[in-house]
Amino acid sequence: MAGQYPNDLLYTKDHEWARLDPSGKTATIGVTRFAVDQLGDVTQVDLPKEGELVKQGEIFGSVESVKAVSDLFAPVSGKVVKVNSPLGDSPEFVNEEPYDEGWMIQIELSKPEETKALLAADAYQEFLKESAD
């Protein structure tokens, strides 16, 4: 199920992903396929504004699905430099393309070393398997 959890991403146990740009200075953030399957139909995404600071492991926004609201946790610390504003009108992108059109924010890393705490795709899938048991 490699397509479900791309190898070029880093993952958290809170089911967010981070895609580091080649320079290693910024990361794009979203939620994983597993998170999307758990959430069901997403109807609203609340994200920080550009320029706001986020901290690793802390809440940076929330996702409303039909059934429930869920917090989003920042995989890394830094400044929000871009927000996927089309999600405002099209929250369904999160369900349809969680790793592409469904991305949420881009962060300029303030502590690049934090990425060491994130999981590679195989470790994340191992974590999912363990949680299911």
Next chain:
Amino acid sequence: MEPNHAPDHQEPRRTPLYAAHRALGARIVDFGGWWMPLQYGKGIIAEHTATRTGVGLFDVCHMGEVHFRGPRAVEAVSRLVTGDVGGLAVGHALYTVACWPSGGIVDDLIVYKLAPDHLLVVVNASNTAKDLAWFRENVGGWCSVEDASEATGLLAFQGPGAATALQALTGTPLEGMASFDVASDVELAGVRVSLARTGYTAEDGFEIFCAAEDVVALWERLLVAAEEAGGEAVGLGARDTLRLEGRLSLYGNDLDDQTTPLEAGLGWVVKLDGADFIGKEALLAQRAIGIRRRLAGFVMLGRGVARHGYAIQATPDGNKLGTITSGGPGPTVGKNIALGYVPTEHAEPGTRLLVDCRGKLVEAEIVKGPFYKRAR
């Protein structure tokens, strides 16, 4: 919908359709002590829309069926519920509630009059044991009270395409059946059923009772019929959004032991000028004193989703006025909608209040009547 979890020591029960749900790829959740499908593959919004435009097929085998039989059955049920059971003709059904002596609601339910001496009462799954004990305690020797929940299969077939799709499977003419009519001994797809034009979706549709051993075969046939009519199997998630848009109450959220039908906007199911029933004195007293709080319908004006348990207040620095009991997106109405109790003086349609959505105060307006009404 707030699933009522079963006690820890007790494994949730399965309806006869558990394997069928698994085979359809359903996400199964513990709801009121039952493993039930929350949603199937396409998701809650697709299932909701299929029911509004075509047909939705629902497993509601978890609900409780209680038969009251005997010459005094009508008298017995009349005493248990607030509605006019005495005025109910054979072949008709009545939505009503049972109250405690305090006027608080034991359960909301449907009474089906199958024969002059035979009433079927369908109750909420999570309340079945409580209801049965209460019914038996109060009926005494007036008539027999039989719990047929285990032996009965119940499916709901709902949506604008339901009648046409169902007619193809039965020789019994359906066009003569009005809303809240019930027909016993109908043959449907080769299965003996009772057919009622009732439901919980704010659409036209039917609820179909059969023997538990026949329900898997009937489900398979009805699923094909639903799919041919542009529909599909629908889980509890969409059942909740459908009923919320229709402003149909959910016991455990909008109704409970502490709320009276008058507060809940269910005055129309209470007949205070007729036969005596349990809770009547309390309800008469409440009506005389005045109803202090009411269940109101809210449309969210600001960006926010009100959910069960969120506080309602009048001003940003004001005290809590009341609580949201049900809320979420209304897929057909295209707005975030909610129900909640507020003091009567704040319950007028048009009133704007604030809902505390996880620390963010979001403006909401009280509206009259259902959020969604089907075209007739």
